[in-house]
Amino acid sequence: MAAVSGGGAHTPSVLVGPIDLAARVDEALAVQAVAFGLGRNEVDVRRHIVLRHLEHPCARALGATTAAGRLIGFVYGMPNERGHWWSTVVEPYLRATGSEDWLDDSFVITELHVHPEFQNQGVGRSLITTITDAVDQPRSILSAIDTESPARGLYRTLGYRDLARQVLFPSAPKPYVVMGAPLPLRRRA
Template sequence: MVRVLKIDKQVWNHSIKERLIKHSNYKGFRDYVINSVEGDIIGFSYGYTSSPGQYYHDLISNEVSQIEYDKWLVDCFEFVELAVHPLYRNQGYGKLLINELLRGVKNRTVVLTTQSNDQSAHNL
């Protein structure tokens, strides 16, 4: 985890250490890391099973109908973070991080939230 925390500051200019530690204890937590041949981290992704009491689960549930809640948030995997070092962007690593993280996920649905103005996330 220490190596992952080095890249988070390069991607977001702040640390996600406390959040990552908290999330790593959630049910269904999984992560995927890509390393360069030199051993540096190219990128990482992680997520967990979405459950009542978690920030985004509750945020989304307050904005959707019961039918939408049942469709999307019951038995849901929440894709939480995706980070690719700036030097390695636009080379397919984001797609690889997504695909590998989700490989083997057994939940019925997967949700990802992002800021509405994050064009890179929307393009990916």
């Protein structure tokens, strides 16, 4: 477990470490719903997706919890496979930018969310660096909404760069960007 110091005077310490995400999926999706603005129907759909992803033998998950055990953030991912739905959607966009090879030998960050009360305190940074430090792949890929946001800023500081922009996922209201970074991720200077 890694400890993350709180950023505010009244913010408790946060512990980052392995969790049984399948057992805590509803808590995790409650965090994602608040952080990402999801409605009940979207949460129900994502619940099935998360549980299906966690069946992958190489899926990894970490949680960020307060000392009292409250789940306030999570990350999960797995080695990328070209046959995965996500890969089939992003592949034409990556091919168009000459970045298609990023789909091979990469660890994909499937989801990373931190409750808004705990954002900008190093929790997301700790989650993503801890999970990628433990993988065998030489690089990591992820997708994020294609807008300038604190999440995109974080990813850039870690070494992620844009591989393809304006990626359209079925039923997603906004375009995404696919980003990639060599591992290990960059640390703060």
